[in-house]
Amino acid sequence: MFGIEKSREHRAGPGADGPRRRDLLRLVAAFIADHILPRRGLAKSQREYAKPPHHVIIVTFGGGCRYQDTLAPEGWRNVPHLTQDLVPQSFLYPAAFNQGITGHFNSSSALITGAWQNVDSFGSEPPATPTLFECLRKERKLPPEETWVIATNKSFSLIGASGDRGFGAPFSANVILPKQLLLEAIHQAVSTEKGPGVEDREAFYKQMLSALDEGYESYGWRVHESEHKLDRELKTSLEKALLDYFNDPSVPSSGDELTFFMAKEVMARFAPSLMLVNFWDIDIAHYGSYSLYLQAIERTDRLVWELWQTVQASAEFRGRTTLFVIPEVGRDGDIHGNGFANHRSGDDACRRVWLLATGEAAPKRAGAERPIRHIDIAPTAAAILGCKLPEAQGQPLQELAI
Numbered sequence: 509m510f511g512i513e514k515s516r517e518h519r520a521g522p523g524a525d526g527p528r529r530r531d532l533l534r535l536v537a538a539f540i541a542d543h544i545l546p547r548r549g550l551a552k553s554q555r556e557y558a559k560p561p562h563h564v565i566i567v568t569f570g571g572g573c574r575y576q577d578t579l580a581p582e583g584w585r586n587v588p589h590l591t592q593d594l595v596p597q598s599f600l601y602p603a604a605f606n607q608g609i610t611g612h613f614n615s616s617s618a619l620i621t622g623a624w625q626n627v628d629s630f631g632s633e634p635p636a637t638p639t640l641f642e643c644l645r646k647e648r649k650l651p652p653e654e655t656w657v658i659a660t661n662k663s664f665s666l667i668g669a670s671g672d673r674g675f676g677a678p679f680s681a682n683v684i685l686p687k688q689l690l691l692e693a694i695h696q697a698v699s700t701e702k703g704p705g706v707e708d709r710e711a712f713y714k715q716m717l718s719a720l721d722e723g724y725e726s727y728g729w730r731v732h733e734s735e736h737k738l739d740r741e742l743k744t745s746l747e748k749a750l751l752d753y754f755n756d757p758s759v760p761s762s763g764d765e766l767t768f769f770m771a772k773e774v775m776a777r778f779a780p781s782l783m784l785v786n787f788w789d790i791d792i793a794h795y796g797s798y799s800l801y802l803q804a805i806e807r808t809d810r811l812v813w814e815l816w817q818t819v820q821a822s823a824e825f826r827g828r829t830t831l832f833v834i835p836e837v838g839r840d841g842d843i844h845g846n847g848f849a850n851h852r853s854g855d856d857a858c859r860r861v862w863l864l865a866t867g868e869a870a871p872k873r874a875g876a877e878r879p880i881r882h883i884d885i886a887p888t889a890a891a892i893l894g895c896k897l898p899e900a901q902g903q904p905l906q907e908l909a910i
């Protein structure tokens with residue numbers, strides 16, 4: 509079951525990850541899904557419940573990118589799948605504005621609460637107002653497997669539920685942080701007789717470490733771990749290896765690839781009503797390498813397209829799914845701020861991004877030039893999924909309707 513698929517994929521262009529690496533990440537995702545998720549009691553519920561007829565997938569386009577580097581004409585070369593494959597079958601809002609805090613946790617929380625958030629930027633606090641996950645699960649009486657967050661950003665462990673007492677943990681989304689699961693998988697593979705099979709353990713362990721050596725993620729190692737404890741010594745050595753690696757900005761990261769494969773696994777196993785897929789590798793821009801930033805944009809462009817193709821290939825999702833794709837933040841302008849590297853200045857380039865909506869609720873080959881806001885997305889998704897979002901500040905986008 510851990511055989512690596514023999515098929516070889518074409519390189520998508522400069523900066524694309526090689527086939528061997530993708531095979532490995534696919535294997536890792538399958539390993540995690542097979543050996544970790546069921547042990548967390550996330551096996552498909554046998555309970556009877558009315559499964560909502562519609563699916564919504566919200567994708568953060570990857571850790572923050574500027575309009576000029578993506579959907580402005582000078583950026584089209586960086587996003588060939590968005591511009592050539594997705595836009596023609598989508599409804600495009602070319603001007604979406606983040607009017608809140610331009611950090612990753614607060615901006616992504618705004619996307620799934622419909623309200624600007626002002627909590628700890630490093631993820632030590634949950635969103636302050638109810639998330640779409642909680643509202644959907646509570647109102648529709650849905651089990652946990654109907655809502656998921658799959659996040660490359662390690663600070664997102666608390667993004668699945670708010671601190672609101674009327675909602676909170678009992679109605680939380682499942683939050684999957686693939687890097688943490690990867691570490692657990694390594695631990696399991698080397699420390700038990702179960703897992704990938706005794707004879708495969710050594711090879712598997714080497715493959716895992718090799719994946720880490722190639723650079724799993726680029727920036728911002730921080731984990732708010734609660735229930736799952738890794739062996740301290742192993743964890744320490746792995747963390748050190750990862751941290752050493754993070755300090756080498758010349759190495760491409762691959763966290764989003766694993767997030768993508770994990771999202772596919774979750775879709776295949778649970779067909780959830782609502783997913784937030786947090787791509788984040790573009791944030792490698794903090795290291796100041798414009799070429800690595802563009803490379804990450806290209807990879808995110810490809811992964812979004814592959815995610816949409818996954819939807820189209822699934823009888824469960826095809827025709828019943830609306831996909832929202834939006835950068836959670838832009839990045840500083842060259843003139844007013846620090847340039848593409850950061851997203852702290854709060855200037856227009858930090859705030860102005862775009863929203864692409866495709867699928868069931870989205871008219872094709874159309875768009876609206878009026879400015880919209882990040883907080884409008886959750887209310888729109890709530891309308892599509894058929895639930896209320898009582899504390900949202902945003903408004904449903906009227907162009908998108910079932």
Ligand SMILES: [Zn+2]
Binds near residue numbers: 571572612791794851
């Ligand atoms: Zn950042």
